Amino acid sequence: MSDAVPSTSPTAHHHHYDLRTRYRARQVRESLAKRFTKLLCSAVLSLLFAAAFVLFILWLALRPHRPRFHVSSFSASPLPSSSSSSSSSPSPSSPPTSFSAQVSVRNPNRNIGFFFGPFSGSVYYRDDPVASDPAMAPGFYQPPKNTTAIAGRFVGSGGTAAETAAAGMAIDLETAGTVRFRMEMRSTVRFRVSAWMAWDTHRHALHVSCDVEVGPDGLILPQYKERRCSIYFF
DSSP: OOOOOOOOOHHHHHHHHHHHHHHHHHHHHHHHHHHHHHHHHHHHHHHHHHHHHHHHHHHHHHOOOOOEEEEEEEEEESOOOOTTSOTTSOOTTOOOOEEEEEEEEEEOOSSEEEEEOOEEEEEEETTEEEEEEEEEEOOEEEOTTEEEEEEEEEEEOOHHHHHHHHHHHHHHHHHTSOEEEEEEEEEEEEEEEOSSSOEEOOOEEEEEEEEEEEOTTSBBOGGGTTOBOEEEEO
């Protein structure tokens, strides 16, 4: 009895060939999808890098700086006298009734302007408000590389708190010969980029704080003139 050799039918051979063809086609599709994904990721990363580079170059060209505030002059009148002073001077409980100040505002930028809103101001002694000026200066636009002066006249607050502060001022004058105040200004500021295009930012709340010290005559001491103030944005 002879052994029979099994023969492969044409149908089975065709089925095997079809499976292999489909497998190769799927591999080709997956390879193309991977290549497309890699190209897309590379393109997106390249665009992000280019945008970051352009922004960095713009930042270097503009070099944005904050506005700078300096106290040019400051005075308080009349200062309370110490207990050892003559009786013709105001009593130790009499607080100053008026303050005056002039502040220089400097824009150090080359291509950025500032839109300031109206300024209001207050004077503090040991964190207690002793005078205010609700309309210190109107709003204005400050062009690049410009210095503008604003002036304020602060009216004394009065009341028990002011009298308590006046007693402390009298002690300061008697012991140190000086009185320290803190002048604060509030406004809003908006930046305008004007190098290649007119582009405005949104408004920021601006808070300026200046430490000043006066002598017995109520005038600012020389070492506090043109001292730079602290500024805060919100």
